[in-house]
């Protein structure tokens with residue numbers, strides 16, 4: 187696809203803009219959108235593709251070349267605002283590009299917009315955003331994170347998101363698209379605003395598995411600007427007929443549609459001749475409390491820099507620095523962020539740290555051990571992503587429940603996970619996820635391919651969704 191040609195044609199651009207506007211009026215997935223944006227010409231320094239000789243990378247570069255894409259508003263793109271969905275950074279314009287953007291610049295992919303998101307990525311459906319409310323394009327009465335909604339509606343072929351406890355995979359599942367949370371340290375986070383640094387990772391959302399894989403191949407690899415990154419090993423395992431998938435049996439708290447999808451997809455793997463094995467994960471119920479304890483502690487530290495002095499929102503009418511800081515934070519942070527700061531400060535407080543934070547770290551280690559020992563008897567895990575289908579706007583009971591027990595496992599253990607469309611139930615998409623050991627992303631893509639061949643109806647071309655190719659060729 188010659189994207190540059192398609193989008194430089196005036197008629198095409200008009201049709202595309204009309205389509206974007208039509209959907210945006212309904213779903214509000216973007217905080218900024220700029221179709222005139224061009225990928226800046228690359229410099230030698232920017233040419234950071236790690237292994238250009240690797241054929242997967244060359245193919246990836248061809249597929250993604252010139253493609254428009256969206257970026258979650260906590261990833262820095264020079265010249266765009268970097269709001270993090272917060273009043274605190276509402277007018278802050280990024281002076282530089284995140285490494286992932288620089289890498290995509292090398293194939294001249296074009297960041298055409300910034301997506302709405304939960305304030306500082308706390309949530310999963312943009313409900314805590316201070317700037318907009320996004321609707322799920324599958325059902326406008328339901329909420330969604332911006333990137334997933336924009337991709338599902340066909341506004342862009344892919345988006346870069348961030349996943350701290352599930353925020354790539356959950357919205358992707360609820361909108362019926364793919365969402366990859368890569369291995370911790372495989373993708374540079376230089377230019378990603380921190381939520382909880384020992385979990386945060388940049389991921390990819392798309393309707394097309396090959397696009398997710400290609401973008402991942404382009405953005406992965408060591409980056410001097412992020413010391414948590416490591417070189418990505420070239421050879422990984424491949425799926426074979428001997429591969430075994432582990433799944434959780436028993437009552438794990440799923441709604442009826444998710445339960446059905448889980449069973450159906452396991453049956454598909456079985457019917458295709460793969461091994462499936464019921465496994466137990468006794469620490470499952472600890473995942474959410476451990477995740478929240480550590481994530482809140484880390485967030486309370488990473489949010490300390492928003493003090494009204496160096497950048498971002500500054501409250502007016504105070505003369506002491508302490509008052510200025512207090513008033514700024516009171517006025518510009520929303521309730522969810524304040525709650526996490528309080529919780530995080532509490533669990534780190536002297537006298538409490540042993541009891542909560544250190545204890546959570548110890549259980550995290552046990553969870554990692556348990557996951558590693560599971561991978562001795564199975565090659566991949568298949569798990570639910572979210573216990574229900576998408577929640578309605580302001581449905582406190584549905585939306586406020588903490589729902590990370592299936593997704594945060596991968597963040598606690600630093601392993602990769604890919605959520606995939608697993609069926610449509612009562613007109614709403616259900617997603618499931620594959621999890622693999624560190625650096626075994628290839629296994630995830632191969633496993634998702636098996637399902638993709640069987641569940642054509644889940645690959646989400648609902649009425650009203652078009653691809654850019656369809657929009658641009660419609661008038662011919």
Ligand code: GLN
Nearest residue numbers: 307308309350351352353
């Ligand atoms: N829902 C989780 C939280 O609120 C995870 C969010 C995320 O992955 N950014 O912390």
